[in-house]
Amino acid sequence: MFANFDFDVIRRSLSYLFLDGMTFTLTLTGLATVGALVFGTLLALMRLSGSKPLVWFAGIYVDLMRSLPLVLVIFWFYFLVPYIGQWLTGSSRPMRVGAFTSSLVTFIIFEAAYFSEIMRAGIQSISKGQPAAAQALGLTYSQTMRYVVLPQAFRNMLPVLLTQTIVLFQDTSLVYVLSIPDFLGAASKVAQRDGRLVEMYLFAAVVYFAISCIASFGVRRLQARIAFVH
Secondary structure: OOOOOOHHHHHHHHHHHHHHHHHHHHHHHHHHHHHHHHHHHHHHHHHOOOOHHHHHHHHHHHHHHHHOOHHHHHHHHHHHHHHHHHHHHOOOOOOOOOHHHHHHHHHHHHHHHHHHHHHHHHHHOOOOHHHHHHHHOOOOHHHHHHHHHHHHHHHHHHHHHHHHHHHHHHHHHHHHHHOOOOHHHHHHHHHHHHOOHHHHHHHHHHHHHHHHHHHHHHHHHHHHHHHHHO
């Protein structure tokens, strides 16, 4: 299988793979992580708020997202949302939703369900005496969460949040099904163009493996450092 392995096709494609493909993948990963973390934190606060409607809504949302295949959510948003937008706005044609916007929103709403459970565990790990002390000092609920609880929860859950980000980085390869030129999509285009499927898909696998392993090693080092500080 490797007798005719062509390394030159990889070398010729490096600029396209990394400047276009990997840039798209990392941008999508970064923006989706920030958006999912913000939305997920709001969902976690809703589940811990004690308000039955908020608890019910957040619980149903999290359970629904976690029970659906991500690739199905990607297809739903990309193909159905333009028609939903047309129906809501009364437009004569489907609403235009770009591939990047579609992918970004999909990953935010999907990954928020996972980030919310991580943040909920982090918030619950904080001693109940600290919020009580903050309220005794006159801080409101929102101030207590903002200045006392959430900073500590983020610190405690940082390794887990970063691990979920690595999973998100790997999951971004699913946008390939929409023919979006992320890293895997770029590798697939080169493979189809030059007829070098083995070389390009193997190289893509090695790159994903290397980045994920390096990131996981960094997370383990951070986790050990946090545990040492505690």
